[in-house]
Amino acid sequence: MGMYLDGHEREHVVTYQKAFLDHWAEYEKQMLTYDKDGLVNTSPAGFEVPGSRFRLVLVTHDESTFYANDRRKTRWTHTSETPTPECKGEGASLMVSDLLVPEWGQLKDDEE
Numbered sequence: 001m002g003m004y005l006d007g008h009e010r011e012h013v014v015t016y017q018k019a020f021l022d023h024w025a026e027y028e029k030q031m032l033t034y035d036k037d038g039l040v041n042t043s044p045a046g047f048e049v050p051g052s053r054f055r056l057v058l059v060t061h062d063e064s065t066f067y068a069n070d071r072r073k074t075r076w077t078h079t080s081e082t083p084t085p086e087c088k089g090e091g092a093s094l095m096v097s098d099l100l101v102p103e104w105g106q107l108k109d110d111e112e
Contacts, residue, residue, distance in 0.1 A: 030047060
């Protein structure tokens, strides 16, 4: 892997990040929050909507990609062993993606 410069320190990016965090602080007041041990830290009553109360629910996205040729390239070999050619490139891939909700776990429909 190489070194990447991503520009997070640019002025307009920093301004956007600060505004995002200000909005997040307001949204978080309407969500369940948890401490480092996974215990409920805050449980807001939510806000009024006609005929009910409403609370925001945090939904996160988790994604990983696994490659067929993703393996360690160095290893110990016996003197009697001969090298074998390896595939070039990363090979076929499998992407695993999921939506997660702290209160409920994996987000899924009733058919699973």
